[in-house]
Amino acid sequence: MTTDSVQSVNGVSQLFQLLRDGVPRTRAELAKSTGLARSTVAVRVDELMRMGLITPVADAVSTGGRPPSQFAINPAAKVVVAVDLGASHGTVAIADLTGKVLSEKTGEIDIALGPEPVLTWLVETASALLTESGRSASDVAAMGIGVPGPVEHSTGQPVNPPIMPGWDRFDIPGWINRHMPVPVLVDNDVNIMALGERSVAWPAVEHFMFVKVATGIGTGIISDGRLQRGAQGIAGDIGHVQVARGADIPCQCGNRGCLEALASGPAIARALRAQGIEAHTGSDVVDLVKRGNIDAIQAVRQAGRDIGEVLTTCVSLMNPSVIAIGGSMARVGEHLIAGVREVVYTRSTPLATEYLSIVQSVAAENAAVIGASMLAVEHALAPESLNAAFLRA
Amino acid sequence: MTTDSVQSVNGVSQLFQLLRDGVPRTRAELAKSTGLARSTVAVRVDELMRMGLITPVADAVSTGGRPPSQFAINPAAKVVVAVDLGASHGTVAIADLTGKVLSEKTGEIDIALGPEPVLTWLVETASALLTESGRSASDVAAMGIGVPGPVEHSTGQPVNPPIMPGWDRFDIPGWINRHMPVPVLVDNDVNIMALGERSVAWPAVEHFMFVKVATGIGTGIISDGRLQRGAQGIAGDIGHVQVARGADIPCQCGNRGCLEALASGPAIARALRAQGIEAHTGSDVVDLVKRGNIDAIQAVRQAGRDIGEVLTTCVSLMNPSVIAIGGSMARVGEHLIAGVREVVYTRSTPLATEYLSIVQSVAAENAAVIGASMLAVEHALAPESLNAAFLRA
Numbered sequence: 001m002t003t004d005s006v007q008s009v010n011g012v013s014q015l016f017q018l019l020r021d022g023v024p025r026t027r028a029e030l031a032k033s034t035g036l037a038r039s040t041v042a043v044r045v046d047e048l049m050r051m052g053l054i055t056p057v058a059d060a061v062s063t064g065g066r067p068p069s070q071f072a073i074n075p076a077a078k079v080v081v082a083v084d085l086g087a088s089h090g091t092v093a094i095a096d097l098t099g100k101v102l103s104e105k106t107g108e109i110d111i112a113l114g115p116e117p118v119l120t121w122l123v124e125t126a127s128a129l130l131t132e133s134g135r136s137a138s139d140v141a142a143m144g145i146g147v148p149g150p151v152e153h154s155t156g157q158p159v160n161p162p163i164m165p166g167w168d169r170f171d172i173p174g175w176i177n178r179h180m181p182v183p184v185l186v187d188n189d190v191n192i193m194a195l196g197e198r199s200v201a202w203p204a205v206e207h208f209m210f211v212k213v214a215t216g217i218g219t220g221i222i223s224d225g226r227l228q229r230g231a232q233g234i235a236g237d238i239g240h241v242q243v244a245r246g247a248d249i250p251c252q253c254g255n256r257g258c259l260e261a262l263a264s265g266p267a268i269a270r271a272l273r274a275q276g277i278e279a280h281t282g283s284d285v286v287d288l289v290k291r292g293n294i295d296a297i298q299a300v301r302q303a304g305r306d307i308g309e310v311l312t313t314c315v316s317l318m319n320p321s322v323i324a325i326g327g328s329m330a331r332v333g334e335h336l337i338a339g340v341r342e343v344v345y346t347r348s349t350p351l352a353t354e355y356l357s358i359v360q361s362v363a364a365e366n367a368a369v370i371g372a373s374m375l376a377v378e379h380a381l382a383p384e385s386l387n388a389a390f391l392r393a
Numbered sequence: 394m395t396t397d398s399v400q401s402v403n404g405v406s407q408l409f410q411l412l413r414d415g416v417p418r419t420r421a422e423l424a425k426s427t428g429l430a431r432s433t434v435a436v437r438v439d440e441l442m443r444m445g446l447i448t449p450v451a452d453a454v455s456t457g458g459r460p461p462s463q464f465a466i467n468p469a470a471k472v473v474v475a476v477d478l479g480a481s482h483g484t485v486a487i488a489d490l491t492g493k494v495l496s497e498k499t500g501e502i503d504i505a506l507g508p509e510p511v512l513t514w515l516v517e518t519a520s521a522l523l524t525e526s527g528r529s530a531s532d533v534a535a536m537g538i539g540v541p542g543p544v545e546h547s548t549g550q551p552v553n554p555p556i557m558p559g560w561d562r563f564d565i566p567g568w569i570n571r572h573m574p575v576p577v578l579v580d581n582d583v584n585i586m587a588l589g590e591r592s593v594a595w596p597a598v599e600h601f602m603f604v605k606v607a608t609g610i611g612t613g614i615i616s617d618g619r620l621q622r623g624a625q626g627i628a629g630d631i632g633h634v635q636v637a638r639g640a641d642i643p644c645q646c647g648n649r650g651c652l653e654a655l656a657s658g659p660a661i662a663r664a665l666r667a668q669g670i671e672a673h674t675g676s677d678v679v680d681l682v683k684r685g686n687i688d689a690i691q692a693v694r695q696a697g698r699d700i701g702e703v704l705t706t707c708v709s710l711m712n713p714s715v716i717a718i719g720g721s722m723a724r725v726g727e728h729l730i731a732g733v734r735e736v737v738y739t740r741s742t743p744l745a746t747e748y749l750s751i752v753q754s755v756a757a758e759n760a761a762v763i764g765a766s767m768l769a770v771e772h773a774l775a776p777e778s779l780n781a782a783f784l785r786a
Contacts, residue, residue, distance in 0.1 A: 037430035150744060160744050207624040221710070223621050223628075230616070230712020231600040232744060240742050241706045244637050253742065313634045313706040317614065319623020349633050349646065351543060351553050351625060 024057035024070035045071055052077045053097065053141060053380060073097065078141035079133075080376035081126045081182070084189065084368035085118065085147045087111055087163055087215060092125040094133055095373035097141065097380060099199060103129050104369060111148060114166030115175060123179045140182040144375035145172065146192035146368050148216075150234040156186035159232060162253075163216075185375045189368055190236060191227055193361075194220025196371030197324050201362040207320040209236075210361070212327035213307065213336065214282060217260050223318060238314070239264070243306045259310050263303035265329050271299050282329050289332040300332050304339020311340060312347040319352055326361030333360070417450035417463035438464055445470045446490065446534060446773060466490065471534040472526075473769035474519045474575070477582065477761035478511065478540045480504055480556055480608060485518040487526055488766035490534065490773060492592060496522050497762060504541060507559030508568060516572045533575040537768035538565065539585035539761050541609075543627040549579035552625060555646075556609075578768045582761055583629060584620055586754075587613025589764030590717050594755040600713040602629075603754070605720035606700065606729065607675060610653050616711060631707070632657070636699045652703050656696035658722045664692050675722050682725040693725050697732020704733060705740040712745055719754030726753070 019025060027045055031038045048054045055074040075097040082093040082101070088111070093104035105128070109121050126143070130136060149161025156173040158164055173184035194210035202208055208222040219236040221228040228235045239260035246257030249267075253260075261267055265282015272279040272288070277295055279285050288296035311323060323344075325337050341358050348356075363370055412418065420438055424431045441447045448467040468490040475486040475494070481504070486497035498521070502514050519536070523529055542554025549566040551557055566577035587603035595601055601615040612629040614621040621628045632653035639650030642660075646653075654660055658675015665672040665681070670688055672678050681689035704716060716737075718730050734751050741749075756763055 031430060035429055035433045037424060037428065037433075040428045040430075219710070223616065223623070224619065226617065226619075228616050228621075228711070231714040231748065232712055234709075234742075234744055235616075235712040236710060237712070237742065237745070238706065238709050241709050242702075242740055255740065309635075310706060313631065313703060314710055316627075316631050316634050317612070317629060317707055317710055318621070319625055319628040319630070321624040347635055347648065349627075349630065351627055352630070355624065 019054060019071065019073040022072055024072040026069050027071075030071075051141070052139075075100070078380065079130075079135055079139055080141055080373050080380060081130075081143040082369045082372035082376060083122055083126070083143065083145040084192070084372055085109075085111055085122070085145065086189070087148055090118070090122065090125075091369050092122060092129060093369045093373065094126075094129050094135070095369075095377070097377055099370060099373045099377050101366075101369060101373065103133055105129055111164050111167075115170045115172070119172065119175055123176060126180065137180045137182060140180070141380035142183045142185060142376035143176065143180070144192065144372035144377075144379070145184065145186045146189035146372050146375075147172075147186060148189050150232065150237070151186050151188050152233050153185075153187055153229055156184055158186075159234075183379060185379050187227075187229075187372075187375060188218075188220070188233065188236075190218040190220040191229065192220070192371030192375055193326060193363075193367040194222055194371065195227060195374045196367040196369070197326060197361055197363045198222055199374050200367070200370060201324065202322050205322050207318065207322075209311075209314060209318065209320045209323045210367070211307065211311065211323060211325050213264065213303075213325060213329040214327035215265055217264055217307065217327075219314065221318060221320075223320075238310050241310045241313075243309050245302075245306060259306060263306040268296075268299050268303050268329075272296060286329065286331045289335060297335050300329075300335045301339040303329075304336040304341075305343045306339075307336075308340040308343030309347075312344050315344060315348045315352050315356065321355060321357065323356070323358045324361045325358070326364065326367055328365075330361055330364070412447060412464065412466040415465055417465040419462050420464075423464075444534070445532075468493070471773065472523075472528055472532050473534055473766050473773060474523075474536040475762045475764075475766035475769060476515055476519070476536065476538040477585070477765055478502075478504055478515070478538065479582070480541055483511070483515065483518075484762050485515060485522060486762045486766065487519075487522050487528070488762075488770070490770055492763060492766045492770050494759070494762060494766065496526055498522055504557050504560075508563045508565070512565065512568050516569060519573065530573045530575060533573070534773035535576045535578060535769035536569065536573070537585065537765035537770075537772070538577065538579045539582035539765050539768075540565075540579060541582050543625065543630070544579050544581050545626050546578075546580055546622055549577055551579075552627075576772060578772050580620075580622075580765075580768060581611075581613070581626065581629075583611040584613040584622065585764030585768055586719060586756075586760040587615055587764065588620060588767045589760040589762070590719060590754055590756045591615055592767050593760070593763060594717065595715050598715050600711065600715075602704075602707060602711065602713045602716045603760070604700065604704065604716060604718050606657065606696075606718060606722040607720035608658055610657055610700065610720075612707065614711060614713075616713075631703050634703045634706075636702050638695075638699060652699060656699040661689075661692050661696050661722075665689060679722065679724050682728060690728050693722075693728045694732040696722075697729040697734075698736045699732075700729075701733040701736030702740075705737050708737060708741045708745050708749065714748060714750065716749070716751045717754045718751070719757065719760055721758075723754055723757070 027041050031041045054071045057070045057072050079094050084091045090109045091106040094102045149164045150159045157169050158167040172186050176184050190212045197210050198208050206225045210220040217239045221236050240253050240258040242257040246262045249261045251258035251261035268285045269279040420434050424434045447464045450463045450465050472487050477484045483502045484499040487495045542557045543552045550562050551560040565579050569577050583605045590603050591601050599618045603613040610632040614629050633651040635650040639655045642654045644651035644654035661678045662672040
């Protein structure tokens with residue numbers, strides 16, 4: 001991104017951060033607060049009115065019949081579509097411009113079927129939800145989509161996604177735009193969960209990590225308030241970091257001792273089966289823990305320690321204030337987090353842990369959809385990049 | 394930092410990024426390119442002329458006796474002071490506004506003496522260099538300082554620095570300003586080395602890690618083109634991450650198996666002494682390697698593997714394009730990097746290493762001073778924050 005586009009996006013983004021509080025402002029006030037030229041503000045205000053993102057507000061004091069000169073953002077003027085695609089299910093939601101979910105629908109859909117059937121389901125579900133709520137595609141300011149694999153965020157294309165056969169370099173925004181002409185933002189599912197969890201529970205925290213523990217293990221990193229994606233969009237992908245305890249345990253990636261091969265839901269279930277306990281999925285493990293099965297509790301605690309071993313390096317490297325543990329395995333509650341804390345607080349430097357909180361996800365299963373809506377809303381509030389997405393589409 | 398100040402800094406910073414190429418521009422051109430109001434540009438241009446950072450340029454075409462209407466940055470109009478404070482030595486340099494070092498001086502100074510004697514030496518050395526080059530403190534646009542410990546960048550105060558007794562929460566900018574009224578930026582030494590190395594060798598790389606291997610081991614992380622400091626300013630502090638091989642080896646931090654206890658210069662020397670080889674410092678190890686001592690070469694290679702073990706997690710977490718290995722131990726050459734590469738390329742996922750370069754530092758012993766000058770120059774080019782620093786001082 002050039003300095004130029006940073007400036008443009010920041011300028012307009014700031015204008016909308018100002019308006020987002022619902023307080024009406026004049027063009028002159030917007031120009032003064034942002035340092036943008038009045039002519040620039042006028043053009044952008046017109047553009048955003050045309051897009052329906054802001055709305056004129058009648059002046060409190062009559063100005064003698066002149067047209068309204070104040071503007072405020074109108075959360076309900078447009079909606080965003082928020083999508084969470086998992087390995088075997090998907091959720092599509094409609095949210096307003098503050099990111100509040102208005103309606104949503106979850107369905108069984110196998111990501112391994114490839115892009116055509118999954119995206120057809122996505123577009124049909126989104127269209128149905130829009131119709132049900134009396135909206136149409138022209139009311140959609142942007143669509144945010146989380147997928148279970150690495151994504152080149154600038155193009156919205158998955159890159160070598162291991163559990164998404166047929167999706168490598170598939171142009172998701174391009175395909176969707178043939179059926180629904182809206183700006184489409186695509187990101188890794190753990191990244192959008194980080195956005196969602198932070199917006200729900202830790203909006204003021206600038207250095208934040210979200211850890212998803214489920215079939216896989218990954219993290220979404222927010223540093224200085226910005227999502228960190230890395231050079232190839234795979235920052236935070238800690239599932240294949242080696243942990244000390246696992247030297248002999250093969251991972252499906254071809255290496256040995258990967259975190260995922262020890263501490264993911266299926267890995268814990270496998271370890272319990274080896275002890276003669278009936279457990280086939282992460283969900284079975286959660287059920288066993290909830291029924292008080294001691295072996296399952298011990299296995300989950302050990303998984304927490306393994307995750308903590310890797311997070312210790314993450315803490316040294318990123319120096320976050322908050323680490324939130326989410327994903328389906330987090331439903332086991334404190335047993336998993338206790339293992340994480342045990343290792344991180346033992347191994348990290350006192351300075352790194354003095355102000356560090358390690359907590360359960362609050363947004364829980366809603367983190368991804370809320371994050372996808374945040375991704376779309378942030379985009380809708382920065383029309384330059386929005387226009388760029390339109391042009392690309 | 395509020396959205397407001399980001400906007401302001403970006404606005405002016407962009408204005409100067411434009412002017413920095415040396416091409417003269419008019420106020421109207423600057424307003425058009427930045428989207429800032431003409432009145433805003435006029436105020437900022439005046440302010441920066443007053444500070445001597447930009448200079449009027451005679452118009453190519455005569456405008457009939459009117460005063461010059463074009464402006465360009467003048468690299469020599471002001472200087473910055475760049476300072477690298479190590480454990481036992483310090484370097485002070487004078488650089489121009491492009492970051493080019495004009496003169497420098499290195500001295501033996503023990504950081505453990507505490508702030509007063511070290512900063513007295515710093516100010517006296519800076520003053521002497523300024524005088525020698527026919528400059529005075531009023532010519533200094535900003536001073537950048539790297540120190541060997543964690544720093545709260547916003548206040549310039551070291552925070553619990555382990556090898557800097559007496560410096561905890563010491564107000565370095567405030568003390569210096571009593572003797573030299575210039576804006577003072579303080580950062581961790583590895584962070585400024587990352588800035589310096591990137592500006593010398595990898596200016597276009599947005600995701601960059603610098604690893605310093607010396608008496609200690611630490612990293613400076615640049616992600617999305619921005620230095621990552623973390624919540625307490627200690628991001629990148631990987632010296633006390635545990636490595637598998639070191640379970641029995643005590644570290645001076647009180648833990649066992651820390652990377653620094655195995656792979657730092659003194660740690661390698663200690664391991665060689667245990668084999669009956671005369672080596673007391675990291676410098677002795679470098680000498681042995683350069684003389685072709687097989688045991689020393691093997692020890693350095695193993696240290697590289699230990700560092701690689703930790704960097705593997707860093708690669709998964711940050712997804713950098715380039716990792717540069719520097720610090721005094723990097724003088725052993727390829728033996729250290731070979732060990733790092735061996736582990737990182739074996740252990741990381743193919744996607745994370747496909748485009749990853751692991752290379753020797755190019756800036757070498759100049760990385761810190763160049764980085765400190767970059768810190769000062771970046772600040773000098775964003776006068777709002779510069780004024781804020783003046784007000785704080």
